[in-house]
Amino acid sequence: MTGVTLTAASDTRAPVLRHTLATQRRSLAVWAVAVAALIGLYAALWPSVRGNTGWRQLFDTLPKGYRALFTVGGNIDLSSPAGYLGVELLAFMGPTLIAVYAIGTGSSGIAGEESQGTLELVLSTPITRGRVLIERFGALAAGLAVLGAAQTAALLGFSAALGMGLDPVRIVAAGAALALFGLFTGSVALAVGAATGRPGPARATAALLAVAAYLINALAQLTSVLGPARPLSPFYLLLGNNPLANGLRVGPALAVAGVSVLLVGLGAVLLERRDLT
Numbered sequence: 001m002t003g004v005t006l007t008a009a010s011d012t013r014a015p016v017l018r019h020t021l022a023t024q025r026r027s028l029a030v031w032a033v034a035v036a037a038l039i040g041l042y043a044a045l046w047p048s049v050r051g052n053t054g055w056r057q058l059f060d061t062l063p064k065g066y067r068a069l070f071t072v073g074g075n076i077d078l079s080s081p082a083g084y085l086g087v088e089l090l091a092f093m094g095p096t097l098i099a100v101y102a103i104g105t106g107s108s109g110i111a112g113e114e115s116q117g118t119l120e121l122v123l124s125t126p127i128t129r130g131r132v133l134i135e136r137f138g139a140l141a142a143g144l145a146v147l148g149a150a151q152t153a154a155l156l157g158f159s160a161a162l163g164m165g166l167d168p169v170r171i172v173a174a175g176a177a178l179a180l181f182g183l184f185t186g187s188v189a190l191a192v193g194a195a196t197g198r199p200g201p202a203r204a205t206a207a208l209l210a211v212a213a214y215l216i217n218a219l220a221q222l223t224s225v226l227g228p229a230r231p232l233s234p235f236y237l238l239l240g241n242n243p244l245a246n247g248l249r250v251g252p253a254l255a256v257a258g259v260s261v262l263l264v265g266l267g268a269v270l271l272e273r274r275d276l277t
Contacts, residue, residue, distance in 0.1 A: 014135050014138065015125075015127070015135075016122065016127065016131070016132050016135035016136060016139075017135040017136075017138045017139050017142070020109075020135070020136060020139035021139050021142055021143070024105075024139070024143065028143050028146055028147075031101050031143075031147055031150075032146055032147055032149075032150035033150075034097070035097065035098075035147050035150045035151050035154065036150050036151070036153070036154040038089070038093060038094070038097065039085075039089065039151060039154040039155055039158060040154060040158060042084075042085060042088045042089055043085075043154075043155075043158035043159075043162055043164070044158075044162075045088075046081060046084060046085075046162060046164060047162065049078055049084055050078075050084075064221075064222060069218045070087070070091060070092060071087055071091050077245075080245070081159070081164035081165065081166055082166060082167070082170065082242070082244045082245035083242070083245055085155075085166075085174075085244055086242035086244050086245055089174075089244075090174060090177070090178070090239050090242060090243070090244060091239070094151075094178050095178060095181055095210075095214070095235065095239065098144070098147060098178045098179070098181060098182035098185075099181065099182060099185045099206075099207075099210045101143070101144075101147065101182060101186075102140065102144060102182035102183065102185045102186030102189070102206075103185050103186060103188075103189045103202075103203055103206045103207060103210070104189075104203070105139075105140050105143060105186055105189075106140055106185070106186035106187065106188070106189030106190035106193065106202065106206060107189040107190070107192075107193050107199040107202035107203045107206070108193075108199065109133070109136035109137070109139070109140065109189075109190045109193060109194075110132070110133060110136065110190065110193045110194040110197070110267075110271065111192075111193030111194070111196065111197055111198055111199040111202045112193070112199045114193075114197045114276075115197070115198065115199055119276070120276070123276065128272075129268070129271045129272050129276075130268040130271065130272055133190070133194050133264065133267055133268045133271055134264065134268065136190060137187065137190060137264045140183070140186045140187070140190060141183060144179040144182045144183055144186070145179060147178075147179065147182070148175035148176060148178060148179035149175065151174070151175045151178060152171055152172055152174075152175040155171045155174070155175075155244075156168060156171055159171070166244070169247070170243060170244055170245065170246070170247050171244065173243040173244070173247045173248035174243045174244040174248075176243075176248055176253065177238040177239055177243045177248055177253065178238075178239075180234075180238055180253055180256050180257055180260075181234060181235065181238050181239065181256075183256070183257065183260045184209075184213075184234045184256050184259065184260050185206050185207075185209065185210045186206070186260075187259075187260035187261075187263040187264050188202075188205055188206040188209050188263060189202045189203060189205070189206035190202070190263075190264060190267060191263040191264055191266055191267030191270075192205045192206065192267070193267075194267035194268065194270060194271040195266075195267055195270040195271065195274075197274065197276075210235075212233075213233040213234045213235040213236070214233075214235050216229050216230060216232070216233040216235070216236070217230060217233045217235045217236040217239075217240060220233075220236075234256045234259075237249065237252035237253070237255065237256055238252065238253060238256060
């Protein structure tokens with residue numbers, strides 16, 4: 001079915017990209033709803049948190065290691081909506097949700113189809129292996145853009161409805177930061193899958209690097225040994241300054257995007273060299 005569809009679309013622009021997005025549209029819609037629902041949950045809790053000093057006092061009594069693990073910078077600010085959502089949304093659940101989507105999508109892009117025996121159908125069309133990988137990367141990026149847009153729309157809507165007063169520009173920055181974190185993790189899964197043809201190692205490697213990025217950002221606050229490694233963590237580069245409160249750091253964001261592209265380029269080279277017969 002895939003091969004027939006792509007053959008029929010081989011004279012159009014980006015047939016693999018278009019076909020991938022078409023087949024993923026329902027699942028992507030579910031993911032977008034899940035992202036919006038998560039934000040709605042946190043936004044609905046804001047009125048009960050606002051002005052509650054007990055949360056801050058409780059947080060200050062927790063061990064420093066715990067505080068580092070569940071905040072991007074080791075500090076908590078529940079006095080503002082941006083500070084509250086920075087802790088609740090951007091420090092853990094948001095990156096986790098976006099990474100799960102990206103890793104699943106990336107690992108299925110090449111390795112998933114190869115393990116199911118359908119990649120041969122795609123490659124039997126007049127499309128090069130590298131182009132297939134690049135268009136799958138494009139589909140990954142497009143899906144993440146949709147989820148980033150869903151987050152942005154939800155934050156704008158709930159901010160207006162609940163009088164949270166969030167800055168629209170920084171709302172967009174937060175959506176972009178999470179999408180770029182997903183792009184990094186998804187690119188790892190896509191590249192490893194292209195190099196090995198095995199979805200298991202692709203998912204495991206991407207998950208390991210995502211967890212490592214998170215832990216390096218957290219543990220670097222506790223020990224000077226990891227201090228030099230913190231600027232290498234995509235989690236720190238994108239989310240370490242709470243973009244919902246302080247905006248997106250453009251230079252680091254471009255660096256993470258560039259690394260993602262390089263990973264896919266490396267995956268394309270390795271895919272071309274593999275014997276798939």
